[in-house]
Amino acid sequence: xxxxxxxxxxxxxxxxxxxxxxxxxxxxxxxxxxxxxxxxxxxxxxxxxxxxxxxxxxxxxxxxxxxxxxxxxxxxxxxxxxxxxxxxxxxxxxxxxxxxxxxxxxxxxxxxxxxxxxxxxxxxxxxxxxxxxxxxxxxxxxxxxxxxxxxxxxxxxxxxxxxxxxxxxxxxxxxxxxxxxxxxxxxxxxxxxxxxxxxxxxxxxxxxxxxxxxxxxxxxxxxxxxxxxxxxxxxxxxxxxxxxxxxxxxxxxxxxxxxxxxxxxxxxxxxxxxxxxxxxxxxxxxxxxxxxxxxxxxxxxxxxxxxxxxxxxxxxxxx
Amino acid sequence: xxxxxxxxxxxxxxxxxxxxxxxxxxxxxxxxxxxxxxxxxxxxxxxxxxxxxxxxxxxxxxxxxxxxxxxxxxxxxxxxxxxxxxxxxxxxxxxxxxxxxxxxxxxxxxxxxxxxxxxxxxxxxxxxxxxxxxxxxxxxxxxxxxxxxxxxxxxxxxxxxxxxxxxxxxxxxxxxxxxxxxxxxxxxxxxxxxxxxxxxxxxxxxxxxxxxxxxxxxxxxxxxxxxxxxxxxxxxxxxxxxxxxxxxxxxxxxxxxxxxxxxxxxxxxxxxxxxxxxxxxxxxxxxxxxxxxxxxxxxxxxxxxxxxxxxxxxxxxxxxxxxxxxxxxxxxxxxxxxxxxxxxxxxxxxxxxxxxxxxxxxxxxxxxxxxxxxxxxxxxxxxxxxxxxxxxxxxxxxxxxxxxxxxxxxxxxxxxxxxxxxxxxxxxxxxxxxxxxxxx
Amino acid sequence: xxxxxxxxxxxxxxxxxxxxxxxxxxxxxxxxxxxxxxxxxxxxxxxxxxxxxxxxxxxxxxxxxxxxxxxxxxxxxxxxxxxxxxxxxxxxxxxxxxxxxxxxxxxxxxxxxxxxxxxxxxxxxxxxxxxxxxxxxxxxxxxxxxxxxxxxxxxxxxxxxxxxxxxxxxxxxxxxxxxxxxxxxxxxxxxxxxxxxxxxxxxxxxxxxx
Numbered sequence: 001x002x003x004x005x006x007x008x009x010x011x012x013x014x015x016x017x018x019x020x021x022x023x024x025x026x027x028x029x030x031x032x033x034x035x036x037x038x039x040x041x042x043x044x045x046x047x048x049x050x051x052x053x054x055x056x057x058x059x060x061x062x063x064x065x066x067x068x069x070x071x072x073x074x075x076x077x078x079x080x081x082x083x084x085x086x087x088x089x090x091x092x093x094x095x096x097x098x099x100x101x102x103x104x105x106x107x108x109x110x111x112x113x114x115x116x117x118x119x120x121x122x123x124x125x126x127x128x129x130x131x132x133x134x135x136x137x138x139x140x141x142x143x144x145x146x147x148x149x150x151x152x153x154x155x156x157x158x159x160x161x162x163x164x165x166x167x168x169x170x171x172x173x174x175x176x177x178x179x180x181x182x183x184x185x186x187x188x189x190x191x192x193x194x195x196x197x198x199x200x201x202x203x204x205x206x207x208x209x210x211x212x213x214x215x216x217x218x219x220x221x222x223x224x225x226x227x228x229x230x231x232x233x234x235x236x237x238x239x240x241x242x243x244x245x246x247x248x249x250x251x252x253x254x255x256x257x258x259x260x261x262x263x264x265x266x267x268x269x270x271x272x273x274x275x276x277x278x279x280x281x282x283x284x285x286x287x288x289x290x291x292x293x294x295x296x297x298x299x300x301x302x303x304x305x306x307x308x309x310x311x312x313x314x315x316x317x318x319x
Numbered sequence: 320x321x322x323x324x325x326x327x328x329x330x331x332x333x334x335x336x337x338x339x340x341x342x343x344x345x346x347x348x349x350x351x352x353x354x355x356x357x358x359x360x361x362x363x364x365x366x367x368x369x370x371x372x373x374x375x376x377x378x379x380x381x382x383x384x385x386x387x388x389x390x391x392x393x394x395x396x397x398x399x400x401x402x403x404x405x406x407x408x409x410x411x412x413x414x415x416x417x418x419x420x421x422x423x424x425x426x427x428x429x430x431x432x433x434x435x436x437x438x439x440x441x442x443x444x445x446x447x448x449x450x451x452x453x454x455x456x457x458x459x460x461x462x463x464x465x466x467x468x469x470x471x472x473x474x475x476x477x478x479x480x481x482x483x484x485x486x487x488x489x490x491x492x493x494x495x496x497x498x499x500x501x502x503x504x505x506x507x508x509x510x511x512x513x514x515x516x517x518x519x520x521x522x523x524x525x526x527x528x529x530x531x532x533x534x535x536x537x538x539x540x541x542x543x544x545x546x547x548x549x550x551x552x553x554x555x556x557x558x559x560x561x562x563x564x565x566x567x568x569x570x571x572x573x574x575x576x577x578x579x580x581x582x583x584x585x586x587x588x589x590x591x592x593x594x595x596x597x598x599x600x601x602x603x604x605x606x607x608x609x610x611x612x613x614x615x616x617x618x619x620x621x622x623x624x625x626x627x628x629x630x631x632x633x634x635x636x637x638x639x640x641x642x643x644x645x646x647x648x649x650x651x652x653x654x655x656x657x658x659x660x661x662x663x664x665x666x667x668x669x670x671x672x673x674x675x676x677x678x679x680x681x682x683x684x685x686x687x688x689x690x691x692x693x694x695x696x697x698x699x700x701x702x703x704x705x706x707x708x709x710x711x712x713x714x715x716x717x718x719x720x721x722x723x724x725x726x727x728x729x730x731x732x733x734x735x736x737x738x739x740x741x742x743x744x745x746x747x748x749x750x751x752x753x754x755x756x757x758x759x
Numbered sequence: 760x761x762x763x764x765x766x767x768x769x770x771x772x773x774x775x776x777x778x779x780x781x782x783x784x785x786x787x788x789x790x791x792x793x794x795x796x797x798x799x800x801x802x803x804x805x806x807x808x809x810x811x812x813x814x815x816x817x818x819x820x821x822x823x824x825x826x827x828x829x830x831x832x833x834x835x836x837x838x839x840x841x842x843x844x845x846x847x848x849x850x851x852x853x854x855x856x857x858x859x860x861x862x863x864x865x866x867x868x869x870x871x872x873x874x875x876x877x878x879x880x881x882x883x884x885x886x887x888x889x890x891x892x893x894x895x896x897x898x899x900x901x902x903x904x905x906x907x908x909x910x911x912x913x914x915x916x917x918x919x920x921x922x923x924x925x926x927x928x929x930x931x932x933x934x935x936x937x938x939x940x941x942x943x944x945x946x947x948x949x950x951x952x953x954x955x956x957x958x959x960x961x962x963x964x965x966x967x968x969x
Contacts, residue, residue, distance in 0.1 A: 001869050018871045025856065025872045034909040039859040088649035108651030109535035110605030129653070131535035169535060193538045194529025201529075307859070312869030 001308045004116045004123040008134040008173035015308075016177050020142050023297065023304035029066065030300055037303075040069035043100040043310055047073045048091070049126070050106040055271065055295075056126050056136075060103045063302035069100075069310070087111065088118055095119040100310055104128070122309045130164045136270055137170035139301040141178055143293045144222055147266050152179035157213055159185045159248055160226030160278055161237070163192050167226060167270045172204055183220070185210050187247065189237040210248050219261040222290075224268040225250050225279045241277050250283040259288065266290050322356035322711070322754030325370050329378035329715065330681075331361070331705055351383065353711040356753030361707060376756075378715055381748050384685045386418025386712035388692040388701050390481070390510065390589050391565055391637035392662065394420075394451070396442070398427025402733050403642040405439065408662070409448040410730040411640070413757040415662040416714035416747035419450040419693070419701045420640075424461070425486040431456035431467035433475030440477040448757045452696065455479040457498050457509055461487050466498055473505040480697035483510035485565055486612075488547060490516050495551060499560030508561040508587070508695060511551050513572065514613065518543035524653055526599040526614045534603065536653065539614045545571035552579035552586050563695055564588040566639050568613040570623030577632045587695050589637035590624045592661055592668035597737060607648045607655035608737050611641070628687060629678040635692040638665050642733030660736045663729055666716060668738070670745035674718075681716075713751040720746035788949055788958075792965030796938060798953075801921065801960045804937030805834070808919050809841035811935050816886055819848035821914065823882055825855040827891045827903055828873035833954045834921060835890040851878030855889070855910075860902035883911040888935075892950040894920040897931035922962055924948050943967045 001018075002010045011019070029035055045064040049057050057073060064071030076090060094102065101122040104112045109129030116123040127133040141151065148154055156175050162168045162184055175182050182204040184195075191206065192198070199206050207213045214220060228244060238244050245251060250267060258265050267279075267289045275281050284291060331347045350364040366375060389412065395403035405422070412420045422439055424430035430439060436453040443451025455472035459465045461484045472479040482502065489495045489511060498509055519539040525531040527538025548564050552575060555562040564576060567588045579586045599617050601609040609615060627633040641658025648655050669688065673679040679687070693702025703709040721744055726736035750758040796804070816822055819842055826835030832854045839852040858864075858872035889903050900918060907916060919935035924942040942948060946967035952960050 022872055025859075025875065028875060032910065036909065037859040038905065039864065086646040086649040087651050087654070089646065106651060108653045111651040113605050114607075114651060129535055129651075163532075164535075166535065169533070192532030192535075193527045193540075194532040197529040198532055308869050311864045313865055313867055315868045 003314060005134050005305060005309060006112050006116055006123060006125045007132050008137050008170040011177065013177050016174060019138055019304045019308055020145060022307060023142050023300040026300035026303040035066050036068060037066060038068050039307060039311055040067040043069040045069045045071045045101045045103060045306065046094055046099050047071065047103045048094065049075045050077065053105050053127065056105060059298040060126060060302050062299050063306055067303055067306055069306065087114065091115050091119055095121060124305060124309065127166055131166050132170045133166040134170045135302055135305055136167050137174035138305065139294055139297040140171055140268060141174050142297045142301050143268065143290050144266065146293065147290060148221055151175065154180045154221040155218055156180050156222045156224065157183045157185060157220040158224045158226065159210060161190045161228050161232060162186045163190050164229065165226050171224065176203060183207055183213050185213050185248065187238055214254065214258050215261060220265060222266040222268060223250065227270065227272065228274060228278045245277055249277060250279045252280050252282040255283045255286065268294060322353065323370060323374050324353040324376060324711065324751065324754050325366055325374060326351040326376045326378050326383065329381055329383035331383055351705065353754040356711055358705065358707055358709050358711050361705060376749060382681050382716040382718055383705060384681065384714050384716060385689040385702055385705060386714050386750060386752065387416045387688040388696065388698060389417050389420040389638050389662065390635055390692045390696060391639045392420040392422055393641045394422045395426065395642060402644045403731060405442045405451055406446050407730060407732045409443065409446045409451060411662040412449040413750045414730050414747065416666050416750050417449055417662060418712040418750065418752045419452055419698055421452045421454050421481055421696055423485045424454045424456040424483060429456050429460050430454065431459050433468060433471040436472050436477035436479050437475050449752060452698065453477050453479055455482045457482045457484045457489050458494060463487060463490050463494060466501065469498065469501055473507055480505065480507045481510055482507060483565065485510060485512045488512045488514040488516065492550060492554065496554045496558060499555055499562065500558040503560055508563045510563040510565045511547065512565050513544045513547035515543040515547050522653055524610055524614060525602050526616050528617060530599055530603060541569035541571045544569050544613060545575050548572050548575045552584050555586060556584045561585045566591050566594065566613060567624065567633060568594045568616050569620045573623045573627040573632055580632065587634045589635045590628055590633045591637060591639045592665045593659060593737060594624055595621065595672045596668050605652040607650065607652055608659065608735055610652060610655050610657055611659050612657040625672060625678060628673065635695060636665060636669055636688050637692065638662050642731050643735045644733060648735050658735065660729065660731055660733060664724060664738045666747050667743035667745055670718065671743055675744055711751055711754040715748040716745060717748040718745045722746055788951060788963055789965030792949065792963040794961055794963050795940060796962035798960040804921065805837055806841055808935040808937060809838050809845055812888055812919065813842055813846050819846045819850050821885050822850045822888060823878055823885045824850055824852045824888045824890060827889060827899060828854055828856050830950055830952050830955050831891040833952050834892060838890060838919065851880055853878045855903055855906055857899060857902040857906050860905045862898060862902065877910060881911050882907065882913045884914050886915045886917065887913040888917045888919055890919045892921045893948050894923045894933050895926055897927045897929035900931050901929050921950065922948055
């Protein structure tokens with residue numbers, strides 16, 4: 001296993017599947033009365049959050065604690081001025097305490113990659129700016145596998161603010177790694193720059209038209225709705241919430257038409273949801289919605305990631 | 320040093336001297352005698368008996384060029400003397416073969432008055448390694464709103480002829496128009512940092528394209544540069560003013576400059592060594608050493624600026640030497656300071672990209688690193704021919720001095736050196752300011 | 760990425776102070792080794808163990824049989840089938856992976872755990888029979904006891920192994936042993952079972968100084 005988990009691209013298919021398989025064992029632990037494994041006893045995991053995130057932080061915290069690691073939460077405001085302490089000074093202070101892992105959430109893309117070059121600890125990317133969020137992609141894949149079985153050849157559609165989405169960036173990698181076919185849908189203003197060259201190189205499809213993607217014969221097995229930040233509207237990425245919903249929201253009529261083509265189609269959302277904007281209440285609460293499964297998988301997947309990165313002696317297993 | 324010097328056996332960058340390209344057959348070897356800081360004889364000379372050994376420079380195998388002039392240097396003094404001082408920056412400039420540098424106005428306080436300009440001039444003179452020529456701000460405090468005291472700076476002892484809000488672009492077209500217009504009596508030029516803030520905001524730090532999309536970094540599109548160049552060119556035409564494009568980095572920007580020149584607009588342009596040699600892919604590791612504004616561009620843009628420098632569309636090479644303290648660079652990429660060192664490595668980079676590739680000969684280098692920038696900045700004592708009567712502001716270049724850059728060796732106080740570990744074929748051997756050796 | 764848990768089989772707990780690197784499951788039997796139990800011996804031993812378990816428990820009531828992956832699971836299922844023959848009772852059977860409880864995780868590459876499956880009735884108040892193929896240092900069983908503690912509170916825990924090769928490092932003993940095999944540390948004990956390995960059952964000793 002790799003020493004750090006900075007990008008979903010750090011994981012081969014074999015490694016990704018091993019993490020998901022182990023996560024299943026961890027999920028069993030979650031259902032027990034004694035939700036604790038001694039596996040990481042004596043290890044210290046710092047959850048270093050430069051950006052608020054109750055959901056991801058608590059998920060990592062529980063994961064660490066259930067694995068018996070000493071888990072400590074630190075928060076710091078990402079310094080965007082030259083006046084504050086530098087990122088390097090901040091993390092080196094923590095590194096000097098001989099910790100085993102740094103779980104880092106940062107508002108700046110690439111911050112985890114930079115930190116990994118400075119510290120001795122394993123670095124786990126818990127979301128860096130608009131770059132990646134590999135454990136989210138793993139828990140999404142875990143959730144999808146639990147529902148669909150193998151993802152080989154499955155068609156997954158990702159819809160929303162791709163430009164600013166780390167969930168999209170990690171998911172497209174992990175889903176491709178696991179053999180799924182991916183189509184990403186967004187208005188042109190929310191497509192990442194250079195996406196045509198990128199999608200051609202990495203083998204996923206792009207579309208500006210959600211209906212065409214959902215109903216053009218190749219009915220998706222899963223549709224992942226991304227959160228739309230309301231502040232994007234002031235950036236002029238699209239005119240109004242109403243117009244966005246009409247074009248790109250999982251509305252009730254859209255859901256019904258989707259389910260008539262594929263009654264098993266799964267609906268995912270990384271949360272928190274803007275009900276009524278990118279996802280209707282009907283879609284969010286339908287039997288096809290895996291939103292709560294995603295949350296539930298979060299702890300198990302993060303336990304598995306901690307296990308695979310920290311439990312061994314750090315070497316790659318033979319054969 | 321008294322300003323007397325005898326340089327023997329140098330390859331003279333007159334005519335079409337082209338060492339070490341095949342054109343080096345045209346090279347003329349000669350001796351140069353300097354008395355009291357001026358060139359008094361050029362040719363096949365006998366060493367004057369009165370000159371001590373230390374006044375003799377054996378230039379066998381070296382190319383003699385007019386001293387380099389940098390249109391774009393950040394010396395950080397006053398305000399950030401932990402990153403660079405006029406003294407350390409001047410030493411770096413001398414080591415890079417420069418005899419004059421234009422010190423950008425974005426210090427703290429900003430160079431937006433005659434007094435501030437004179438102070439920088441005097442500090443530079445006291446050090447004496449290089450002529451430090453202050454650039455004046457276009458607007459007060461670089462705020463882009465009210466004109467700075469342009470005329471008082473122009474009339475001061477510093478005689479400011481280049482004005483720039485560099486680091487920021489003069490966004491407001493009306494302000495830009497008035498500044499261009501107001502400066503006409505002084506034949507001064509505005510060096511514009513061309514960046515439309517609506518298209519490339521303060522967070523923009525990666526060339527907008529596939530890489531910025533993948534990395535999730537705010538994109539800096541080429542059109543944010545080219546649209547401002549086009550606007551400023553037309554404003555300059557409209558009012559009959561002079562505009563200089565700082566650090567042009569894109570093929571589109573080059574095309575606009577070429578079009579404007581063909582139209583007879585008084586426009587000039589510079590390119591940095593890093594935009595000539597370094598590509599956007601270096602940003603992929605999020606190393607803030609490679610964070611610079613405008614950002615490093617893809618190979619198509621690199622090709623375009625190289626070709627434009629060769630054909631004269633781009634007039635000059637300027638370093639945009641931008642020292643930063645470590646703690647201003649060791650932030651997350653989007654939070655780290657923009658800029659990289661450039662004075663000491665400029666010649667080596669230009670030699671590699673332009674001379675060793677056959678795009679320019681050494682006289683072409685002399686034009687782009689000395690004559691053209693001196694002309695743009697209105698510096699009469701620099702960028703002159705190597706001829707009798709001219710001031711002895713000179714640089715000796717060793718075209719075959721293979722060396723590897725070590726950031727720790729820099730004269731600069733800062734270490735944000737993107738060239739660290741790179742090996743180059745040519746190096747500055749010695750720099751001469753008015754007959755005094757300032758670097759050897 | 761590691762292969763499925765391996766060192767718990769082949770007679771090493773993978774935690775021994777001076778372990779000889781054992782072949783992974785599926786790797787060929789050492790052709791220079793000697794067979795100490797043939798398929799018929801193993802069948803006889805398991806049948807005897809099944810009888811012992813029922814006899815000791817005075818019936819099949821409250822029994823839960825848990826195999827330790829990988830080959831302990833197959834043995835557990837065979838024992839339960841044999842108990843059914845003997846007693847006509849269906850005893851709950853499952854698998855107990857002990858990877859997360861090992862004390863040697865830190866000294867080797869990360870291992871992927873094998874699936875655990877605990878019978879629906881749980882283990883509270885039950886008599887749990889742990890089943891493994893080879894008992895060696897005792898560390899695997901120590902880990903299994905820890906794992907059990909987190910799952911519930913059995914009335915009693917008993918241990919059945921196919922082979923006890925000695926060299927205990929912890930105060931642990933088996934209640935039911937197929938065969939006691941004196942071995943040297945340098946030797947390895949290879950167990951192969953039809954269901955797990957696709958070849959006829961065999962226990963072989965290989966390596967060592969002889």
